[in-house]
Amino acid sequence: MLYEPVIGLEVHVHLKTKSKAFCGCSTEFGAQPNTQTCPVCLGFPGSLPVLNKTALDYAIKVALALGCRVQEYTKFDRKNYFYPDLPKNYQISQYDLPLSCDGFLDIHLQGAASKRIRIRRVHLEEDAGKLIHRQDTSLADFNRSGIPLLEIVSEPDINSAGQAHEYLAELKSILEYLDVSDCDMEKGSLRCDANISLRKQGSLELGVKSELKNMNSFKAVRDALNFEIERQKELLDSGQAVIQETRLWDAKQLKTLSMRSKEEAKDYRYFPEPDLSTFSISADKIAGIRKGIPELPREKLLRFIKEYGLSEYDASVLVISRRDAIFSEQCFKAYAPKEKKAVVNWLIGPLLSEANNRGIGLSDLKIEPAALIELVNFVERQEISLLSAKTVLTQMLDSVKSASEVIKEKNLLQISDTRALEDMAEQVIKENPAVAGDYKSGKESALMFLVGEAMKKSQGRANPKALKEILEKNLKK
Amino acid sequence: MAIDKNNVEYTARLARIELQSKELEKLAKQLQEIVGFMDKLKELDVEGINPTSHILPMHNVLREDIQKVSLPVEKALMNAPQKEGNFFVIPKVIE
């Protein structure tokens, strides 16, 4: 029986405001427990919330970037439930008049047409604290309590674990471009829950869904969904029913496990939050925020392809991070020729490699676009070999010297002077008569040996291409 | 709509109050009377009336995104029934 997975994702992101959603406590990650709290985010009796202006602005920005309709009038509601990480035993969230709805996110999978995932709603709420579980007790830390969260809910338009992964990657990329969140799953600033059910291929009816939680990385999301697809498939194939329940992903055992059944369906008793005002969002405000939205990843990718002739793959690597994309574009602009492939190769090759080795981003490398292009030009003019250039790059990154400075210092200029090369070729042929003879008898590889010898003699400075040509010419004499 | 013992039990669970059975009996009776009294509102036609959830016509009360000094951790934990280091200690949460 062929089944189609039907997946909806619910993503929560921390907005990187300086202070919390409803109070002035710091939102910085990693502080000592309960040192970034106050009566408001601790939910002490008598405390009252006041909404952070920037949190609202960031939320509107994201909603617009995701093509949502931002409501003219929005309010907050209390979501009432008891849990020890929730100091007031209610969460200030949004229920029936959320900030925005009806958006979309287009995902692009390798070798497939793009797919539009509809976004049901994007709304603002506050985060809860953190619990550390021990044998008989739990420890509560409320530093995280009150940090502004954006909840982004998709429609169940996703049909595979791969698509889900792509959705998350694309969403993260957009959020980073907007500079509203760090989107770091390890630090908990991006969390993802999934709803998944299976239905017979071609059917329009939805199957019974399970809710997946505790997936702590994009990979975990993909693995958990794949596991769950198989699990549900097996159940349905054997004539059993899927139970609607919440399942936790166990990253060690690599399976989803049922949570001990929660008694009754949750009754959150939503009602309008009386301690906050209502909010009206004017068309002017929306226009103002929209202006501040930079070129988004997909747009930039398409433009890189069009303006700079990049391949889709190359462009996709360079646009993942906005700062890297900006850096790359500055490099393209600094390189005169219309054909930018040389620059692209440098960026995706040696530079990305250096960046990865240092554990930083491309744009964090200590090199100006102009300086990089100077180096690239040396190579293009064949004044230094590619091999040399790579070591020059490392030197430039470690010492903040220019390409010409390093090349001069290390005496790396390629010998391209024909006469010098002729002399070298002659010398090498004279010193290696047997190998020369081998070449003349048809052994092609003998030529490379001679090239190698000449390179050794010149401390790697001979232009290998020119050298090879001259040797060939001389050997054929 | 009558509120009976079952409703009251369910409601008490939602409110996380462990009622004793005698209490439950007494409360169910009292609540029944009170809810009956609340049913008086059904006499009114409220079609087309907007609900008042905020008596003041206030909009857009916001604050600037500025960090303020937090409570010293000793003060945050000052009233804790049980604490350890910088943490509040609670009984084990069973999922």
Added chain:
Amino acid sequence: MPKESLNRLTAHELLQRLDNKQVTSDEILSALKQRIKEVEPDVRAYVRLDKSFELKNSRTQELKCLFQGLPVSIKDNICTDGLNTECCSKILGGFKPPYDATVIKKLKEAGAVIADLKTNMDEFAFGSSTENSFFGPTHNPWDLERVPGGSSGGSAAAVAADEAILALGSDTGGSIRQPASFCGVVGLKPTYGRVSRFGLIAFASSLDQIGPITKDVKDSALLLGAIAGYDPNDSTSVDTPVPDYTRSLINDVKGIKIGLPKEYFVEGIDPQVKAIVEEAVEKLKKLGAFVEPVSLRHTQYAAPVYYIVATAEASSNLARFDGVQYGHRSATPGQGMLQMYQNTREEGFGEEAKRRILLGTFVLSHGYYEAYYLRALKVRTLIKQDFDAVFEGFDCILTPTAPTPAFKIGEKTDNPLKMYLSDIYTICANLAGLPAISLPCGFTKEGLPVGLQILAKPFAEEMLFRVAYTYEQNTQWHKMKPKL
């Protein structure tokens, strides 16, 4: 005047003597302490008072400020930094807030002394008699076998018994005005949003206000002026300038148009209360006011609306009392988290608190939200519209504060619904967000005070003060004291 009688004076009289250096604030504090020692065993207006309590003047006299070291007694639901604030409930036993409510900050800045003088109240402000306090009831100074009203019964009784010079209470459905009426003192509930709620332990967020309970109208104007004003920490506080309320203490009501809602004078009102209030109305007419009947036709629906909206918000506001961070935690051994919640709240909440939490949870729960909560919010709109219509043609509205004088302790505790109905004249002001004042207007044959309530448009406290002051200055009620 003997120094021991200093406590019988009003705050404005004491401030005058302080200004003239006839007396020092230490002497005032000492007189007050003496009085508390004398009558507290009978009245029981205060809670957790140590027999050897200290009433220290914590401010130096260098700065000339409004209150010059006068103490203000504070209801036990207003947070005072480092001083126990327990809402007279077991579940908040031992709670010391690490911060001051905004009104407390303002009072301190105005030179008031805030000592550990917390007044008794119905637990979490749930009640109309102060009988629901974990510490036992307060006794009405006019008749110690009767209730002082509630929920700010302690504050009202303290002021009436001269155990307090000035006091703060809170009012959600009449909790300042009704006890003021029962105790023969002045109690004012400001317009919703006039006074910051930051630091007031919430009962019903859309109805609560902190307000002054005082010996006369002038003191009320002084105290309101000190606590009112915009607070950026309270999203529901309004950014409107605070006038000098003492300027509205004008002895003149000529031409003021007063409406008498006919729905407030129907059966259920004690005949003596009705007669006394009608006499007060006559007095105001003689002083030049125009009095006419008006109609607030949704009055009969106010109580159900109030009890739905207030309990719904309360059920949510009280969810935080769970033993995790403060207050009572059940000592049941081996309990898991869920059990701890249930045991703590079962042990810590009194009967009325449980009743209201259950009611509030019920009206918000799935399947009942529309029929109860949502419907109540809509009727609330109708009630507000009734007042808006009347205020188009009138400056203020006059009613009795309560349908009866103070009842006996224990008389209504078995019948919660009966208790709820003693609020019917006061709840509308909270539902419509209006300012309202209660002041004494006479005594029953049994010597029990009766209160007159005046309501005005939003932010028209000046109108309240003017009418109240005029009436007060042309009568002697405010000069009468209980025989203790």
